[in-house]
Amino acid sequence: MAVDSCEQTHVHEPPRANTGARQWRLADRVQIGRADDGLAVQVLPDQSVLYARIQSAGRKADGSRLVLGHLPEVAALGSLRGRWASLPAVTLVLPPQQVLTRDVTLPSDDPAELHLMLSHEIETLSPYGAEHTQYGYAVIGSSEPGRTAVRCFLAEASVVAELCEPFARRKIPVGGLIPAPLASLAGLRALSQLRSGCLYVLGQDSAAECIQWHDDERWQGRTCLLGGPRQDAEELAREVLTSLSLFGGNPAGSDAPSEVRVAGPASLWLEDLANQINQRYASPVEVHPLDETLFDGIDPDMQVPAIRLAGAAWLQGCRDSLAQHAAIVPQSCRDHARRRAVLRQDAWWVGLSLAIALLGWAALSLGNWRMGRLADATEQSIAPYINVAGEVAAKREQLMAARRQLSNRDEPLRILSGLADVTPGGVFYHTLRVEGDGTLTIDGLADSLHLAFELPESLRKSPLFTQIQLNYAQQSGSGQQPVVEFRCTCRARMTARQGGQRQ
Amino acid sequence: MRFSDRERRLARLVLLALLALAVTRFVWFPLLGERRQIQARLAEVELQRLSVQRNLAAREAVERNFAALQDQLQEARSNEEDLSLFLRSLSRMLSGMALRIGQVRALPSEVQRAYKKHTVQVEVTGHLASLARLLAEVSLSELPVRIERMEVVGAGNDGRVKATLWISELILLEMPPEGGAA
Numbered sequence: 001m002a003v004d005s006c007e008q009t010h011v012h013e014p015p016r017a018n019t020g021a022r023q024w025r026l027a028d029r030v031q032i033g034r035a036d037d038g039l040a041v042q043v044l045p046d047q048s049v050l051y052a053r054i055q056s057a058g059r060k061a062d063g064s065r066l067v068l069g070h071l072p073e074v075a076a077l078g079s080l081r082g083r084w085a086s087l088p089a090v091t092l093v094l095p096p097q098q099v100l101t102r103d104v105t106l107p108s109d110d111p112a113e114l115h116l117m118l119s120h121e122i123e124t125l126s127p128y129g130a131e132h133t134q135y136g137y138a139v140i141g142s143s144e145p146g147r148t149a150v151r152c153f154l155a156e157a158s159v160v161a162e163l164c165e166p167f168a169r170r171k172i173p174v175g176g177l178i179p180a181p182l183a184s185l186a187g188l189r190a191l192s193q194l195r196s197g198c199l200y201v202l203g204q205d206s207a208a209e210c211i212q213w214h215d216d217e218r219w220q221g222r223t224c225l226l227g228g229p230r231q232d233a234e235e236l237a238r239e240v241l242t243s244l245s246l247f248g249g250n251p252a253g254s255d256a257p258s259e260v261r262v263a264g265p266a267s268l269w270l271e272d273l274a275n276q277i278n279q280r281y282a283s284p285v286e287v288h289p290l291d292e293t294l295f296d297g298i299d300p301d302m303q304v305p306a307i308r309l310a311g312a313a314w315l316q317g318c319r320d321s322l323a324q325h326a327a328i329v330p331q332s333c334r335d336h337a338r339r340r341a342v343l344r345q346d347a348w349w350v351g352l353s354l355a356i357a358l359l360g361w362a363a364l365s366l367g368n369w370r371m372g373r374l375a376d377a378t379e380q381s382i383a384p385y386i387n388v389a390g391e392v393a394a395k396r397e398q399l400m401a402a403r404r405q406l407s408n409r410d411e412p413l414r415i416l417s418g419l420a421d422v423t424p425g426g427v428f429y430h431t432l433r434v435e436g437d438g439t440l441t442i443d444g445l446a447d448s449l450h451l452a453f454e455l456p457e458s459l460r461k462s463p464l465f466t467q468i469q470l471n472y473a474q475q476s477g478s479g480q481q482p483v484v485e486f487r488c489t490c491r492a493r494m495t496a497r498q499g500g501q502r503q
Numbered sequence: 504m505r506f507s508d509r510e511r512r513l514a515r516l517v518l519l520a521l522l523a524l525a526v527t528r529f530v531w532f533p534l535l536g537e538r539r540q541i542q543a544r545l546a547e548v549e550l551q552r553l554s555v556q557r558n559l560a561a562r563e564a565v566e567r568n569f570a571a572l573q574d575q576l577q578e579a580r581s582n583e584e585d586l587s588l589f590l591r592s593l594s595r596m597l598s599g600m601a602l603r604i605g606q607v608r609a610l611p612s613e614v615q616r617a618y619k620k621h622t623v624q625v626e627v628t629g630h631l632a633s634l635a636r637l638l639a640e641v642s643l644s645e646l647p648v649r650i651e652r653m654e655v656v657g658a659g660n661d662g663r664v665k666a667t668l669w670i671s672e673l674i675l676l677e678m679p680p681e682g683g684a685a
Contacts, residue, residue, distance in 0.1 A: 346515060353519055357526045364534040368541055375545045382548075382555045389558040395569045396561065397617035398675045402572050402647060405620075405673040409649045410642035416635055416655075432655040436669075 040178075040312040042093040042305050043163065045205055050305050090172055091316045092163060093308045094328060096180035096207045096223040100127070100154040103140070109148050114139070115325065118150060125152060132157045136179060136328040141217035153179035155328055164330045173336065176327025178312045181221040184209050184304070187311030191294055199247065199257040200290070201240055203264040204304040208236060210243035212257060220247045233269050237276030244281060258283065263290040264304045415440060415492055418464035426451045438492040440465070445483045449473060452486040465490040576647060576675050582612060582621075589621050589672045592648070596640050602629035610669070615676075622651060622671040628658055634666050647673040 042050045102125045106117045118137055119130075126133035134157050141149045155177070164174045178186075184202050188194045194213050202209040206226050213219040224239035244257060260277065262270055267289040274287035290303070315326060329337075382389075412434050419429070419442075426447035433441040446452040452473035459465045473486035506514065558565075580588075586609055597604060605626030613620040627634065634655070641650055652669040 342511065349515060349519065350522070353522055357522075357530065361526075361530050361534065364531070364538065368534065368538050371538070371541045371545055375541065375548050378545075378548045378552055382552050385555050385559060388562070389555040392558040392562045392565050393554070394617050395565050396558070397615075398576075399565060399569050399572065401615065401618045401620075401673060402576055402675070405647045405649055405671070406572070409644075410639070412650050412653045413635060413638040413642055416631070416638070428657075429655075430657040432653075434650075434653040436651045 040091045040093070040309050040316055041167075042309050042312070043095075043166075044305060045095075050302070050309055090167060090174050091312050091327065092167075092174055092177045093183045093305075093312050094153075094155055094160075094163070094177040094179050096209055097225065098155055098159050098163075099179040099181065099223070101179075101181060101221065101223070102152045102154060103149060104152060105147055105149045107147055109146055114148060114150065118152065121152075122154070126154045128154070128156045134160050134328045134330065136176075136182075136326045138182060138326050139217070140219070153182065153326070153328065155179070157331065160328060160330050161332075164332060168332055174330055174333055175316075176329050176333065178308075178315050178327055180308055181209060181211070181223060182326050183308040183311035183315065185211055185213060185219060185221065185311065186314045187307035187309070188213070190310045190314035191291075191307065193261070193290060193294075195259075197257055197259075199240070199244060199260045201236070201243075201260060201262045201264075201266060202304045202307060203236060203262070203266040204301070208239060208264075208266070209304075210240060210247075212243075212247040222246065233266075233272035233276050236266055237273055237280070240273075240277055241280050244277075244285070258285060260285055260287045261290050262287060263307060265300045267303075268300055411438065411492060414464060418462050422458040422462045424451055424454050424458050427455055434492070440490050440492055442488045442490075443486075444488075445485055446473070447483065449475065449484050452484045455486070455488055459488070459490055464493055466493045467491045574645070576673070580674075582619075585619075585672075585674050586612075586621055589648075590623065592644075592646055592672075593623065593625070593670065596644070597625075597627070597637065600627075600629065600637050600640075601633045602627040602637060605665075618676055619674050620671050621674065622669055625668045625670060626665065627668065628663060628665045630662055631655075631664050634664060637668075641670065 044050055104118075104121055104125060106114055106121070108114055108117060114137075118135070122133055122135060123130040126135070133154055135152055135154045137150050137152045139148055140151045160177060163177065167174050184200075185194075188200060188211070193200075196214050197212070200209075200211045200213075202211070203226075208224045208226060210222045210224065211219065212221075222243050224236075224243070226235055226239070240260060247257065260274075262273065266273060270287060270289055274285075277285055277287060415434055416432075419432075423429070427444060428446070429442055429444040431441075431443040433439075435441075442455075444455075446455070453470065456468045456470045459468045468490040469488065471487040471489060473484055475482050475484050477483050590607070590609075605628060606624070607626075608624045610622040610624055612622070627637070638650065638653075641648055648670055650668055651671050654667040656665045657663075658665040
């Protein structure tokens with residue numbers, strides 16, 4: 001990513017949209033890593049807004065564009081939202097006066113545990129109380145295994161909410177607030193200005209930041225609150241000397257800075273500041289302005305905000321350890337993220353359910369379609385033979401009826417003949433019934449019970465009869481010639497009866 | 504309105520249950536119903552196919568057997584004509600017998616898809632030998648007639664019997680071939 005241009009607008013109340021806009025070009029030295037489209041914003045003390053648009057263009061970092069500008073608060077943010085409605089979030093720079101920095105060593109080197117431990121430590125670290133504190137942190141070193149030094153940036157929740165409120169009112173999502181010390185350090189890195197051991201003094205209005213960087217795990221920062229709205233060389237030199245003593249320890253030591261680089265209004269009276277420092281510091285120190293080619297045409301008042309904004313933009317696009325947890329995420333953003341996560345989870349479940357239902361529907365529909373196709377194919381395959389088969393079936397039916405009709409037609413005659421052959425003497429029939437199914441009922445008279453009982457035995461000897469049963473035999477009449485009435489049933493045994501033959 | 508995690512989980516479960524119910528009611532059940540209909544149709548078609556196969560396989564044998572019986576089979580006319588012809592044939596059979604004909608009554612005809620059967624109830628009185636001759640005549644007739652039922656009762660002491668005969672005649676019907684595959 002590179003800064004292509006810089007635009008700045010000084011706006012005084014009441015704010016006017018894009019009136020009197022001035023554009024400054026920052027040197028093409030802002031290098032940031034991967035970046036999503038986004039917006040870095042710094043609200044200045046006069047309530048004007050300085051912003052940098054981050055726009056990724058393809059995969060090449062140098063094809064991206066970073067624009068610095070200055071817009072009236074209300075109109076500018078409204079138009080920003082309208083223009084870049086799809087922006088994921090805005091990154092704000094948290095002013096140095098609103099940030100407390102605390103270093104703490106935690107007994108773990110697991111990033112997940114660090115976060116949890118720090119949340120418990122906040123109560124002791126923050127003067128605002130854990131409930132009213134919002135924080136970000138950066139890992140600044142692991143001096144020994146299992147222990148990690150963490151630099152924690154604390155802000156009062158109400159201050160964060162107040163800063164975010166104008167954005168929230170216009171429904172511009174604030175993704176995070178970068179503490180000014182970190183933004184300044186990142187800005188110096190983005191502008192390729194970081195030199196190991198050098199002390200950087202970034203003065204703006206009533207505060208000045210002193211930063212010394214050796215590497216990402218060894219850097220120190222100090223925010224000095226100055227007496228008045230304008231700085232003077234004597235007061236600033238005093239703070240610089242304090243910082244030199246704090247950061248460098250012994251002036252003759254290896255970590256003692258030998259060079260001071262100054263940005264902001266202080267660069268206007270650099271010689272005076274250098275004299276003040278060298279008069280009081282034991283070791284000679286060179287005092288230079290920050291590379292002036294960076295700020296070609298930019299007012300000294302806007303130099304430090306520009307550096308911080310470049311840093312915020314750099315951190316927004318950066319994925320390294322320095323930027324990972326540095327941003328202070330406002331509660332509204334956390335709620336928004338939580339709502340989105342819940343919505344995403346719900347959508348996932350609904351999508352999964354619908355997908356399962358859709359799969360079931362598709363499987364069942366496919367099965368139905370295949371069975372329908374099979375039925376159609378079978379119907380088509382037999383269609384040419386339906387008529388022929390129908391004729392054959394009709395003839396078969398007729399044939400079977402004819403066979404039933406014509407078979408065993410001599411059955412009654414054979415029954416009469418068979419009965420005549422086996423009937424013992426002394427047995428007389430008076431009624432004979434032959435049913436259609438071959439059931440034979442014989443009612444008759446016998447001279448004696450013995451003869452009546454002999455009849456079934458006689459019938460059994462004949463191959464014509466089966467299932468022979470004597471239903472009753474009872475003596476009737478009186479006197480010298482009693483007779484026995486009887487009823488006997490049997491079935492005629494026939495061959496191939498009732499259409500037993502096929503075809 | 505803010506929901507707690509538990510309430511949200513419950514709401515999600517309820518929504519999922521409602522979704523499942525809706526999907527079951529409006530998608531799954533209709534599809535299952537459609538599937539059952541298609542399965543029934545498939546089974547019907549498969550049965551039809553088997554029937555067609557069976558009929559086609561038996562076609563030659565059926566034609567041969569049918570041709571062998573062709574001479575004995577009667578073609579259909581109107582019921583009155585059929586019955587008239589049947590009674591005429593019956594009277595020819597009975598004419599030479601020493602049997603006294605009592606009541607002759609036409610019973611309701613049995614009409615099937617491929618044939619119909621006329622049945623006549625005849626009461627005759629005579630000697631058993633004459634009855635036996637009649638039975639033999641019927642069994643040897645070239646017409647498709649048979650005695651379905653018979654009831655013989657003694658009629659006096661002179662050896663005469665009274666017989667009630669249910670005699671039927673088969674008439675084949677012309678059938679439209681469609682739908683006759685079963």
